[in-house]
Amino acid sequence: MAVPRTLVVATKNPGKAREFAKSFASSGITIHTLLDYPNAQQVNETGTTFEENARLKADHFAHVLQLPVLADDSGLMVDALHGQPGIRSARFAGDHNDAANNAKLLVEMGGMPEEQRGATFHSTLVMAWPDRPADDLVVVGETRGQILTVPRGDNQFGYDPLFFYPPKQKSFAEMSPDEKNEISHRGLALKKLAIVWPDWWQKEEAK
Numbered sequence: 001m002a003v004p005r006t007l008v009v010a011t012k013n014p015g016k017a018r019e020f021a022k023s024f025a026s027s028g029i030t031i032h033t034l035l036d037y038p039n040a041q042q043v044n045e046t047g048t049t050f051e052e053n054a055r056l057k058a059d060h061f062a063h064v065l066q067l068p069v070l071a072d073d074s075g076l077m078v079d080a081l082h083g084q085p086g087i088r089s090a091r092f093a094g095d096h097n098d099a100a101n102n103a104k105l106l107v108e109m110g111g112m113p114e115e116q117r118g119a120t121f122h123s124t125l126v127m128a129w130p131d132r133p134a135d136d137l138v139v140v141g142e143t144r145g146q147i148l149t150v151p152r153g154d155n156q157f158g159y160d161p162l163f164f165y166p167p168k169q170k171s172f173a174e175m176s177p178d179e180k181n182e183i184s185h186r187g188l189a190l191k192k193l194a195i196v197w198p199d200w201w202q203k204e205e206a207k
């Protein structure tokens with residue numbers, strides 16, 4: 001069936017948007033982001049879990065735009081901080097500012113020995129069809145690493161310069177986009193999504 005196929009990635013974070021675009025590059029789907037819909041009504045991330053927030057974003061924008069939507073809610077859970085900043089990762093230092101968030105993380109981890117610097121990056125992805133929240137597709141991905149004592153690398157975004165991935169002996173910010181996607185929380189979630197979304201999409205389209 002020849003139908004217009006547009007998927008809106010419900011993010012205003014350009015770093016995330018780049019990682020999504022790659023994953024759908026050969027899918028025949030046109031990817032838009034919220035930057036293409038500057039007048040769309042926003043939604044507050046009031047959930048208490050990654051899944052709740054990802055569902056909030058996906059369901060809201062699918063309804064408002066009347067298009068299929070993919071949303072991500074993600075964050076860094078640091079062992080020594082009892083899982084913080086977690087779902088508050090974007091607002092850890094107050095407003096949404098990567099440099100301030102990273103600076104605060106370094107302060108909170110000050111003096112912590114290497115064996116206590118473990119952390120998990122988490123991503124929950126939700127794909128939503130307009131006005132069918134019960135049909136939401138949900139996948140998650142997680143990657144373990146270590147919080148560095150000094151930032152390394154300047155690729156990517158967010159906490160990447162402080163997140164060290166031992167198997168590659170590199171921070172996420174020292175990796176190329178492809179290298180990061182291969183093992184990152186979002187990359188792993190996108191791999192799971194790639195297996196299930198085409199069938200889901202066909203079913204939703206036919207309803």
Ligand SMILES: O=c1nc[nH]c2c1ncn2[C@H]1C[C@H](O)[C@@H](COP(=O)(O)OP(=O)(O)OP(=O)(O)O)O1
Nearest residue numbers: 010011012013072073074075089090157158159160
């Ligand atoms: O791969 C990553 N590399 C570095 N940092 C990351 C990553 N993945 C999530 N993070 C950080 C960024 C932000 O501080 C928070 C996500 O917050 P989150 O609300 O999901 O995203 P956001 O507000 O940046 O964009 P939006 O809600 O428009 O999708 O965790």
Ligand SMILES: [Mg+2]
Nearest residue numbers: 013045073090
């Ligand atoms: Mg956000």
